[in-house]
Amino acid sequence: MLPDRKVALKNYRELKLRKKAFVFSLFIPGLGQFLTGRKITGLAFFTLFFFPFYYLYLIGLSLNYGTISLLISQITLYILQAWDALKSAKRETSPCEDFCPAKVNIPAFMGKCEEGNVEGAWGIFSIYSPFPFTLGEICHAPCEEKCGILPERPLRIREVHRELGKTFLNQLEIKRRPPFLPLTDKKVAVIGGGIAGITAAYYLASAGIHVDIFEKENELGGTLNYIPNFKLDKELFQKEIALATSFNCIRIFTEKEIESIPKTYDAVIVAVGSQKEKQLEIPIQGTPNIIYPLSFLKNPPRPLTSKKIVIIGAGDTAFDVARLSVRLGAETTIFYRSSESSMKAQRKEISAAIKEGVKIRTNCQPEKIKDNTIIFSCGQVSFDYLIPAIGFEKDEKFINQLRSNHPNVVLAGDAENGMSNAALASYSGKLAAYKVLKMLKLQDRAWFMVDIKGKKPPKPQGENIFLVSESSLCQHCGEKVRS
Ligand code: SF4
Numbered sequence: 485m486l487p488d489r490k491v492a493l494k495n496y497r498e499l500k501l502r503k504k505a506f507v508f509s510l511f512i513p514g515l516g517q518f519l520t521g522r523k524i525t526g527l528a529f530f531t532l533f534f535f536p537f538y539y540l541y542l543i544g545l546s547l548n549y550g551t552i553s554l555l556i557s558q559i560t561l562y563i564l565q566a567w568d569a570l571k572s573a574k575r576e577t578s579p580c581e582d583f584c585p586a587k588v589n590i591p592a593f594m595g596k597c598e599e600g601n602v603e604g605a606w607g608i609f610s611i612y613s614p615f616p617f618t619l620g621e622i623c624h625a626p627c628e629e630k631c632g633i634l635p636e637r638p639l640r641i642r643e644v645h646r647e648l649g650k651t652f653l654n655q656l657e658i659k660r661r662p663p664f665l666p667l668t669d670k671k672v673a674v675i676g677g678g679i680a681g682i683t684a685a686y687y688l689a690s691a692g693i694h695v696d697i698f699e700k701e702n703e704l705g706g707t708l709n710y711i712p713n714f715k716l717d718k719e720l721f722q723k724e725i726a727l728a729t730s731f732n733c734i735r736i737f738t739e740k741e742i743e744s745i746p747k748t749y750d751a752v753i754v755a756v757g758s759q760k761e762k763q764l765e766i767p768i769q770g771t772p773n774i775i776y777p778l779s780f781l782k783n784p785p786r787p788l789t790s791k792k793i794v795i796i797g798a799g800d801t802a803f804d805v806a807r808l809s810v811r812l813g814a815e816t817t818i819f820y821r822s823s824e825s826s827m828k829a830q831r832k833e834i835s836a837a838i839k840e841g842v843k844i845r846t847n848c849q850p851e852k853i854k855d856n857t858i859i860f861s862c863g864q865v866s867f868d869y870l871i872p873a874i875g876f877e878k879d880e881k882f883i884n885q886l887r888s889n890h891p892n893v894v895l896a897g898d899a900e901n902g903m904s905n906a907a908l909a910s911y912s913g914k915l916a917a918y919k920v921l922k923m924l925k926l927q928d929r930a931w932f933m934v935d936i937k938g939k940k941p942p943k944p945q946g947e948n949i950f951l952v953s954e955s956s957l958c959q960h961c962g963e964k965v966r967s
Contacts, residue, residue, distance in 0.1 A: 487607030488614075492664035492690055495611070495931035502570055503928065509569035513562055516569025529565040533558060575935050580627040580641065585907035586619065588612040589935060590627060590641055597644050606652045609645060611932050613910040614686045614728040615679060617649020618708065621716045623907045624830045653723050660732045665692040665929050667733060672920055673698065673749040675742050675886060678706020679906050680897025681755035682728050683913030688920060689731035691929035696749075697729065698740045704729070706757050707876075708906065710781040712808045744889050751892035751920045755913060758878040758898035764796070770855035777805050777873040789813035791868040794858060796820075796850055798827035802873035803834065806842040814868075817843040819850070819860055878902060894919045 501520055509516030513533040518526030536554055581590045589608065596605035609616040620642050631638035670693050674681045677699030685695045703709065704725050708716060729736060745752050761776045768774075775785070781804060791814045795802050798820040810816045818837075820827060824846050827834060838844065848862040857866045878899055887893045896916035897909040904912075914932060921927050 486661070487603040488610035488690070489661075489664045491607040491611060492931040495934035496665060496929065498572075498934050499928050499931065502572055505572075506566060506570040509566045513565045517565070520569070520572060522572075525568070529561070529568075533561055533565070579630040580639075583626040583630040585623075585626070585905060586613045586911045588627075588645075593648075594639065594641065594644060597648060602648060602651050605645075605648050609648070611934070613907070613914065614683060615649075615724055615906070615910055616645040617653055617724050618679070618716065618721050619907050619910065620644075620646025620649055621721075622708070622711065624905060649724065650720065653720050653727070656723075656727065658723065658726050658730050661730050663692045663731050663733050664690045664931070667692045667694075668926065670694065670750045670924050670926070671696070671748065672751050672753065673742075673745055674753045674755060675745070676706065676755035676757055676897070676899070677701075677704035677736070677738070678755060678757045678897060678909065679708060680757070680899075680909040680913035680916070681706070681753065682725055683910045684753045684755060684896050684917045684920075685734055686728040686731075687914055687917035687930075687932050689729075689734045691917075691921060691926070691931065692733070693920075693924075693926075694733045694735075695731075696735045696737065698742045699736070699738045700741045702738050704736065704738070707759060707778075710778055710804075712781065712804055714807070714811070715804065742886070745886060745893075747890065749890070751894065751923055752886070752890045753894050753896050753913075753916045753920060754883060754886050754899050755896040755909075755916070756879065756883065756886075756899050757909075758876040758902065760877050760879050762872075762875045762877055764850070764853075764872045764874070766850050766852055768853045770853075772853050772856050772858075773867070773869045774853075775869055775871055777801050777871055780805055780869075780871055781808065784808060784812060785869065787813070790815065792866065793817070793869050793871065794819060794865055794867040795871045795873055797873035797875070798822075798829055799873065799875060800829050800833060801876075802871075803829045803837050803842075805871050805873055807833075807837050807840055809871075810837070810841045816841070817845060817865070819845050819848040819862075819865075821847070821849045823847060892920075892923055894923070 505516030505520045508519055512530070514526040514528070514530030516526070517529060536558060540551065540554070578591055581588060584590065589612065593605045593608040596608055606616065613619060623642055625642040627641050628638040631641070672688055672693050672695050674685045674695055674697045677697050681697060682704060685697050689695045697704070701709070703722070705721065708721065709718070759778065761778060764774070788809060789812070793809045793814045793816045795806050795816065795818045798818060802818055806816050806818050824844065845862065848860040850858060850860055852859045853870070856868065857864060858870060883895070883899050894916045896913045898904055900912055901908060918927070918930050918933055921930050
């Protein structure tokens with residue numbers, strides 16, 4: 485049994501148990517908590533609820549302001565304890581996971597890695613996202629910036645889940661598999677096969693929903709397919725997608741543009757991403773060689789040796805383009821309208837690009853293009869190719885058209901948040917799956933919304949492939965950092 489199924493079934497049982505606990509707590513306050521293993525909380529609720537009544541019985545019941553306020557507070561306590569029994573206590577989160585866009589329970593999965601338990605770690609990660617490897621390759625890792633224990637030497641969380649993904653995927657043979665929970669007759673369409681759409685499909689299908697994914701390109705993956713291979717291993721990325729979509733209740737339709745959604749679907753998730761490239765809005769004269777970044781990344785013109793490439797923009801895409809073009813032998817310069825510190829790209833991308841030979845000019849605002857020459861506020865430059873990597877936007881018209889087409893539409897990923905990052909897109913796909921389950925009144929199947937309370941991991945023994953940094957456990961796992 486694959487580890488995500490094990491976790492799903494365990495969490496599903498926990499959801500059922502919470503429901504039972506809620507019902508019991510309606511009869512005897514505190515009993516629900518007691519049954520779910522929170523004995524002290526249960527006992528506290530029981531005593532706090534019954535003791536005042538016993539006291540009233542001892543002093544003799546008379547209706548006055550005192551007894552009325554006591555009754556009101558006891559009713560509030562009764563509601564509170566029932567709510568607590570249903571939701572269970574909220575786990576205290578660590579600073580790193582508060583800043584993780586995918587909201588991964590980092591201490592719990594790091595704890596499993598620490599034990600050398602690849603399957604256990606994969607199982608835990610899959611509660612939060614089916615993409616440990618991909619996020620390990622490309623996430624900008626805000627969690628590491630907030631690693632509270634040694635800011636100057638944070639845990640290498642991203643590398644750990646990249647290695648976890650690599651190890652697990654490399655040893656896996658992917659086969660079609662049944663959903664984790666019994667199949668229902670509900671059908672959901674997911675429009676867009678990027679990371680948000682696939683995440684939504686994964687959680688819905690695992691919960692027993694039929695899912696059809698519609699993707700306009702010839703393979704799933706969305707904009708991540710345009711990331712150069714030196715940054716994201718495409719073979720493993722596609723394998724991770726194949727695993728996430730391996731349920732036999734998922735059907736994939738590629739090269740399929742959807743304009744209207746058939747009413748036969750119970751709900752629709754629109755995860756079309758933001759692939760509309762922003763256009764340069766400056767005067768252009770003549771016929772300059774302008775290529776937009778996605779076409780360049782997909783199919784760069786050859787040969788590029790000694791060609792002059794000018795890139796406008798300073799986000800991750802601009803640096804992907806720059807690093808690819810410099811590897812193809814072009815003389816590459818990035819022009820950015822503001823200072824280096826306000827560049828949106830990851831710091832490590834900027835340093836890698838500089839090391840590889842990309843030149844950067846800051847405080848240069850583009851003003852005008854005349855044939856193959858561009859005039860910036862900082863001077864004039866000639867080019868062989870100009871690549872405006874100034875961002876993407878969502879196609880509002882298309883999204884609204886899809887929305888008006890079906891009563892149960894949920895947006896996910898960039899279609900919901902505007903241009904974001906892969907970790908946030910995955911989280912948004914997961915939430916979209918939950919919203920759909922709620923819409924279909926099947927929320928008790930949302931095993932992926934059950935958080936886990938990490939236990940203190942045992943001390944690691946022997947060889948462990950995950951010990952990639954000298955510090956390995958954080959304070960929230962209960963052990964001191966070794967140095
Ligand atoms: S997804 Fe990103 S932020 Fe979250 S744990 Fe991984 S590297 Fe950190």
